[in-house]
Amino acid sequence: MIDIASLKFDEKGLIPAIVSDARTRRVLTLAYMNEESLRITLEKELCCFYSRSRQKLWLKGETSGNFQHVVSITADCDHDALSILVEPDGPACHTGESSCFFEPLFESDTRREFSYEGLMRLIAGRRDEKKEGSYTSYLFEKGRDKILKKVGEESTEVIIAGKADDRAETIYEIADLAYHVMVLMIDMGISLEDVYKELASRHVIDHKVKQEKMV
Numbered sequence: 001m002i003d004i005a006s007l008k009f010d011e012k013g014l015i016p017a018i019v020s021d022a023r024t025r026r027v028l029t030l031a032y033m034n035e036e037s038l039r040i041t042l043e044k045e046l047c048c049f050y051s052r053s054r055q056k057l058w059l060k061g062e063t064s065g066n067f068q069h070v071v072s073i074t075a076d077c078d079h080d081a082l083s084i085l086v087e088p089d090g091p092a093c094h095t096g097e098s099s100c101f102f103e104p105l106f107e108s109d110t111r112r113e114f115s116y117e118g119l120m121r122l123i124a125g126r127r128d129e130k131k132e133g134s135y136t137s138y139l140f141e142k143g144r145d146k147i148l149k150k151v152g153e154e155s156t157e158v159i160i161a162g163k164a165d166d167r168a169e170t171i172y173e174i175a176d177l178a179y180h181v182m183v184l185m186i187d188m189g190i191s192l193e194d195v196y197k198e199l200a201s202r203h204v205i206d207h208k209v210k211q212e213k214m215v
Contacts, residue, residue: 004038008080014050015082019092021099022071022085023196024117028092029100031060033082045070047086066090116182116192123186139183147187150180 009015014032021028031049033041037057040048047060047068061067068086075082093100107113126136139147154177161169185191 002075002079004035006079007038007075007082008078009035010080014052015080017047017049017082017084019047019068019084019086022087023193024115026099027101028068028086028088028098038082041070041073041084047084060092061089064090066092068092119179120182120186120192123182127186136183139180140187144184144187147180147184151177151184154180 007015013034015034015038017031017033019028019031020026031047032052033048034050034057037048037050040057040059044059047070049058049060050056051058059067067089068084069089071085071087073082073084088098091098093102123136126134127140130137130141139150154173157173158170158177161173185195
């Protein structure tokens with residue numbers, strides 16, 4: 001762990017802080033900190049910034065309730081910028097958007113951005129607005145039993161590929177299984193956040209178990 005004293009604040013005593021969602025890794029905002037706001041951030045484990053326009057400290061969420069709970073803070077190689085991972089209580093942007101970065105400037109025609117959130121939205125769209133010829137829409141039309149049957153089939157395919165030590169085929173089948181599990185999640189109203197929270201709670205439990213064993 002490095003010390004605050006090793007950080008390089010600029011001539012105005014500020015350092016840029018890139019804040020990202022700890023779960024999705026989506027960049028939420030770019031703000032600035034001075035030494036005092038950084039110390040408050042470390043003490044409260046809540047993002048506190050320095051407003052260049054108002055020339056004062058501001059604790060994110062103090063008025064809106066959209067606090068940003070700090071998971072980790074990492075300095076870059078030159079120690080003149082910070083990357084902060086947070087668990088946000090609400091939107092990061094004053095406009096109400098989840099991220100301050102939502103104005104597209106360029107998007108490659110050949111390199112498409114992929115996210116689990118985007119895939120979940122697409123699957124939900126195929127449920128809400130049936131599309132002719134869509135396999136996803138077909139699954140929702142057939143109902144829960146059909147979806148569960150496909151989850152079972154794909155689980156078996158993963159086992160067979162893994163047993164055969166076929167890495168490429170195992171990856172392919174895991175992707176099929178993940179997709180069908182996501183269809184089931186949409187059908188049952190289960191979100192990625194629900195699964196994330198469950199896994200996070202298990203991580204904490206495992207950590208405590210390890211501590212107990214060490215004692």
